[in-house]
Amino acid sequence: MSTTMALARQSWWPWARRVVVWGFFGLVAWLLVTQARAIDWSEVFQAIRALPATTLLAAGALAASSFVLYSTYDLLGRHLTRHKLGAGTVMGVTFISYAFNLNFGSLVGGVAFRYRLYSRLGLGNATITRVLGFSMLTNWLGYLVVAGAAFFFWPMALPPEWKIGSGGLRVLGAVLLALSVSYLALCAFSAGRVWRVRGHTFKTPGLAMALLQLAMSCLNWSLMGGVIWLLLQGQVGYPHVLAVLLVAAVAGVVTHVPAGLGVLEAVFVALLSYQVAETTLLGALLAYRGLYYLLPLAVALGAYLVTEMRMRRSRRRRLPGRAPGA
Template sequence: MSRLTETAHPATPDRSRRHRWKRPLTLLFFLALIVLLTMFASRIEWAEVLQTLADFKARTLLIASGLTLLSFLVYASFDLIGRTYIRQDLTWKQILPVGLISYAFNLNLSAWVGGIAMRYRLYSRLGVSKGNIAKILGLSLATNWFGYMTIAGIVFSSGLVNLPPGWKLSSDALQGVGALLLLASAGYLAACRFSRRREWSVRGVEINLPSLRMAVLQLLLGAFNWSLMAAVIFTLLPGKLDYPLVLGVLLISAIAGVVTHIPAGLGVLEAVFVALLQHEASRGSLVAGLLAYRAVYFLLPLLITVVMYLVVEAKAKALRIERKAS
């Protein structure tokens, strides 16, 4: 047998220096995060949290679960747009389970596991090429984040979210951020409508600019899903909070979650909500509502989609055995 040998490329001083410092800096970041979360947890009245959780009514949890189901279906429909985008003959019964499973794994185990690896595995079983899987993934990401830009732009620029005094980013600056986000969304729509060049190639993957109609649908569905996520949290938080405020805080916490790269944004979501809303409601009631949100929106769908995934794998295995036998 022949052995493949790799040609060693001498590392540049800058690259080796970055590699040497990357691991200790990452470790230092997570240690600092643990300290901050510990300090955050020490300031919470956990007796109030447990009491609030015990007082949740079944009707409230059912409403939150219904909104969660609707949100997951909306997110899974991003891939239905992808079917039109790649022009492949797949039924909605084939696509929706992939979207639901991927979203649940994405939320709980990071985008690499759910959004990317799970989609590649499931779509490859449906005969979709790697290039088209990449297109579906790209379109789904664009739908999610351009939808975010649209709804965040509206909420931030309208002044519905007032940041506490002492924050480095003032409420006026947040309105400016909202205006920039709306401009970015409008720029995307303008490009889809007026751009003469419709195709690009990025690392061997062909990217096609969607039609204006598809782009509008992307923005609407993406914004709708973020609105539904906020509606789930709003249902579980104290009743005196206004929905636009809850939506705005969720949108701010989403950026914090992306920056920290922590799976499911553990602790980040809670810290942002408590920091921004502790003058509106008690810390214990806020944490209780967010813990219930994690159970309803993260853990319960994960348990359901794990069963769905096992069923899909079992069907695929049975199909392979049947093909070998025939």
């Protein structure tokens, strides 16, 4: 009887889960479309045109610095796994993956592009998995520290009608900081310990590596917040802008919407529209998308095509019995 019930559950549960997920996506889409119809988009585009060139250049410089910094994350995995790919090659793969990850989601960018490019460059799946896992760990460890500090020391001023006060945010910040301290303690006292999870092997890094992970990732999240703060031209305090960005980042991950399209804007509007005009806010966020999402994507697409062509030529040269120039 129990076996029959288990089989029945296995047959209907995947369909039920899909219905719930797509129903949620449909609700989000409906809310976004409804909200978008109420916006005066001519004023939004006017707000974008009103941004000073110096502000755009400074924001672009911070965005470029963030991408360069993130591109070094996989170098930590290179050090950990001792694979032989050059630093420039590794940074190129990370840059391409990150740009596609931001615009098309982690499965396409963060995972699929890394596996495709690294495997074609000669790395095995086990090594790629360790590099990818360590890079993702680095990114979210920094999130814990930055979000924890922002929520605990500078709790954002929420809209007046919200019932959550600064006390709740401080508690959340303390929990996030405690998690990051726990990781540092694990690395300090269990360095070198091997963990096996679902057939994958992970080795605990040392404390020095953990501190380097946190420093790199904290700086990167801070740079991302700085881009939006500059585009808002100081109308909102930097810690507040950074805290809202961190909330939006988690919202984008939870909803699985590619590029967090509409989710980022919805979170900022919900949390900041009582301080900044909605059209000004959306103008700054669209400029942010252009600088941090679309422009790097265009560069990454070109780099990816060039990389693919080079790897195909290299593979053809290695084919046995192929005449030179054929």
